[in-house]
Amino acid sequence: MKIHKLVYKILLCSILTTPLLAQTKDKINEPTGENNMAYKWSQIAITATGNDTDRFKPRPTVTSRYLGLTFVAVFDAWSRYDQKAIPVYLKDTKRRPVNEQTLKNKEIAISYAAYNALCEYYFSDKQLFIDFMVKLGLDPNDKSLDPTTPVGIGNLAAKAVIEARKHDGSNQYGEEDGSNGTPYFNYVNYKPVNSPDEMIDVIHWQPKYFSDGKGGKFAPGCATPFWNKVKPVGLKSGNQFRAVPPPSLDSEQLKNEVKELLDLQYNLTNEQKALVEFMRDGPKSVQQAGHWLKFAQDVSRRDHHTLDQDVKMFFYNQVTAMDCFIACWDTKMFYDFARPYALVHHYYKDQNIKAWGGPGFGNIEMKGQDWRPYSPDIFLCPAFPGYVSGHSTISGGCGEALKLWTGSDTFGESATWNEPGAMTEPNNIGKPVVLKFPTFTETANMAGISRVMGGYHIQSDNIEGLKLGRNVAHEVWKFYNLHIGNKNFNK
Numbered sequence: 001m002k003i004h005k006l007v008y009k010i011l012l013c014s015i016l017t018t019p020l021l022a023q024t025k026d027k028i029n030e031p032t033g034e035n036n037m038a039y040k041w042s043q044i045a046i047t048a049t050g051n052d053t054d055r056f057k058p059r060p061t062v063t064s065r066y067l068g069l070t071f072v073a074v075f076d077a078w079s080r081y082d083q084k085a086i087p088v089y090l091k092d093t094k095r096r097p098v099n100e101q102t103l104k105n106k107e108i109a110i111s112y113a114a115y116n117a118l119c120e121y122y123f124s125d126k127q128l129f130i131d132f133m134v135k136l137g138l139d140p141n142d143k144s145l146d147p148t149t150p151v152g153i154g155n156l157a158a159k160a161v162i163e164a165r166k167h168d169g170s171n172q173y174g175e176e177d178g179s180n181g182t183p184y185f186n187y188v189n190y191k192p193v194n195s196p197d198e199m200i201d202v203i204h205w206q207p208k209y210f211s212d213g214k215g216g217k218f219a220p221g222c223a224t225p226f227w228n229k230v231k232p233v234g235l236k237s238g239n240q241f242r243a244v245p246p247p248s249l250d251s252e253q254l255k256n257e258v259k260e261l262l263d264l265q266y267n268l269t270n271e272q273k274a275l276v277e278f279m280r281d282g283p284k285s286v287q288q289a290g291h292w293l294k295f296a297q298d299v300s301r302r303d304h305h306t307l308d309q310d311v312k313m314f315f316y317n318q319v320t321a322m323d324c325f326i327a328c329w330d331t332k333m334f335y336d337f338a339r340p341y342a343l344v345h346h347y348y349k350d351q352n353i354k355a356w357g358g359p360g361f362g363n364i365e366m367k368g369q370d371w372r373p374y375s376p377d378i379f380l381c382p383a384f385p386g387y388v389s390g391h392s393t394i395s396g397g398c399g400e401a402l403k404l405w406t407g408s409d410t411f412g413e414s415a416t417w418n419e420p421g422a423m424t425e426p427n428n429i430g431k432p433v434v435l436k437f438p439t440f441t442e443t444a445n446m447a448g449i450s451r452v453m454g455g456y457h458i459q460s461d462n463i464e465g466l467k468l469g470r471n472v473a474h475e476v477w478k479f480y481n482l483h484i485g486n487k488n489f490n491k
Contacts, residue, residue: 030103033301037107038074038310041114044132045070046293048122049286055124060390061227061325062184064289065170066121068233068322069161070114075315075483077113077157081106081150082308084485088233089164090157093147105150106307111138112154120162169229176226190225193336202346203249204336205385211377220383227329234472234479235323238330241471243464246337246387249346257458258343265374265455266355266363272453274417274433276374277424279391279450288391288447289321292398295443298413299402316480317401324397324472328390331468337387340455341380344371356455359425373455376424381456389457392448392465393472399444400473409439444469 033039049063056062072088079085080093081101087093096105111133118129133140145159146152166173171184178187194206196219207219228238235241247254268276281291296317300310348368355371357364373381382390403409414437420430437443448462457465481489 030306032304032306034297036300036305036307036310038110038307038314039297039300039305041074041110042293042297042310042314044114044129045118046286046290048118048125048128049290051125051128052122053285053287058285058287059184059223060287060289061224061329062170063287064322064325064394065230067289067293068318069165070117070121071314071318072233073113073117073158073161074110075311076160077109077154078106078308078311079483080153081109082485086483086485087157087160088483089160091160093153093156096148096153103307108138108150109154109157110307110311111136112142112151113157115140116155116158117161120158168231169226171226184224186221186225188226188229190222190333192222199342202342203338205338206342207383208341208380210380213378223382223384224329225333225384227326228333230326230329232323232326233319234476235327236475238326239334240475241327241468242334243331243388243468246335246460246464253460254343254458255347257460258340258347261340261452261455261458262344262348262353262355262371264453268356268374268453270420270430271433271435273374273424273430274420275435275446275450276454277420277422278415278417278435279447280423280454288394289318289325292321292394293318295398295411295413296402298411299406302412303406312480312484313402313405316405316476317398319479320397320401320473320476321394323476324394324469325390327468327472328388328393328465331388331464332385335387336385339381339386340458341371341373343458345369360427362425362428374424375454375456386457387461388465388468389448389451389461390465391451392444392457392462393469395444395447396466396469397473398469399440400470401476403440404473404477409441411437411440411443413437
């Protein structure tokens with residue numbers, strides 16, 4: 001009898017420890033950094049974002065939603081193979097037992113989630129995603145919805161996100177009330193107070209003429225003026241942290257900030273030109289959400305992240321970016337505030353000022369009404385209201401998110417900008433510059449001030465944008481901790 005009990009205990013111990021041993025083996029041999037599967041899909045997502053910019057021109061709000069929802073789908077699929085995590089949109093799909101919570105199952109589940117989400121949002125790049133699935137040895141045509149398999153869970157996670165986010169205010173399908181069937185159509189019927197040819201009220205945004213690169217010109221309309229209507233993921237509402245009003249036209253503050261901007265732009269050093277262009281992000285741009293996803297990748301490589309770590313970090317990082325854009329557009333569209341372009345012309349009309357004269361002219365003396373941002377003719381300035389700065393908001397938010405997630409403000413990365421000025425004044429290229437990013441906070445501050453240096457924003461746009469983004473990051477941090485199952489998180 002004693003022998004039978006001993007054998008039973010040995011068998012029971014074996015049954016209980018085998019899954020744990022398998023997981024321990026996973027951890028020992030698990031790929032890290034750029035070799036883990038979550039990182040690999042983040043790289044595919046960044047490639048698709050750059051391609052999207054090439055095909056459809058910059059649309060930072062739209063691609064922030066694509067990236068945010070893709071990493072929500074990845075997180076939701078992964079959550080079914082974690083012991084505590086709670087999915088955002090995936091319902092009625094049980095957590096898998098401990099013996100199934102293996103690295104392989106996680107890799108398969110998040111791959112199908114990422115694949116399906118990316119196909120939905122970056123549909124023009126479907127072949128890229130198919131090819132990557134095949135390279136991974138996975139069947140892109142497997143549409144199983146079996147909630148007990150990693151393939152089924154991945155497909156279900158993407159499906160849940162896509163369905164939950166239909167009619168979320170983004171007008172992805174052109175079906176919002178007031179739309180005309182065209183994706184991302186201006187269904188709120190926003191019309192700027194000022195036309196490109198007539199300034200009616202200088203305090204409000206005015207469209208500007210761009211060169212089409214073929215000898216003609218066009219004035220782009222306001223980009224996604226309805227984005228303040230988009231439902232956030234982690235915020236309670238888009239107006240939860242709406243910025244205070246911008247300075248008034250007759251205030252000394254605004255006059256001083258416009259003067260500061262003029263001085264900064266006129267005295268741009270080679271290093272500052274590099275910073276302006278690096279943060280502007282250049283050709284094949286991945287926009288601000290993608291830029292901060294790249295910074296998150298830097299952290300993954302630096303700290304040798306596992307799949308679990310990157311799933312969680314990218315999820316928090318990109319939900320923060322997506323919600324920052326929604327909050328930013330809430331403030332932008334609420335105040336409909338002017339860009340420096342109009343403010344400089346207003347304050348310095350018929351006055352002689354020293355400023356950058358445009359590509360091929362360098363710094364010259366000019367009339368105030370001839371001033372322009374440090375930008376090429378094909379992209380004079382962003383086509384939407386100025387207050388608050390999108391770069392500042394998203395950078396403030398994502399920088400704060402990485403600080404909160406890693407538990408430290410230390411970043412320690414750098415980037416080389418080989419030809420400062422090439423994007424703006426190609427006949428006046430400077431020497432290569434190494435941009436150093438010591439902390440996440442300083443990196444966000446550098447992104448924000450670069451927009452003032454370039455003449456796109458005044459300091460109020462920057463300072464209040466950084467503040468708004470950091471408020472969003474802290475609110476989404478609560479949401480994140482809830483979904484990773486951190487019951488001890490102190491709200």
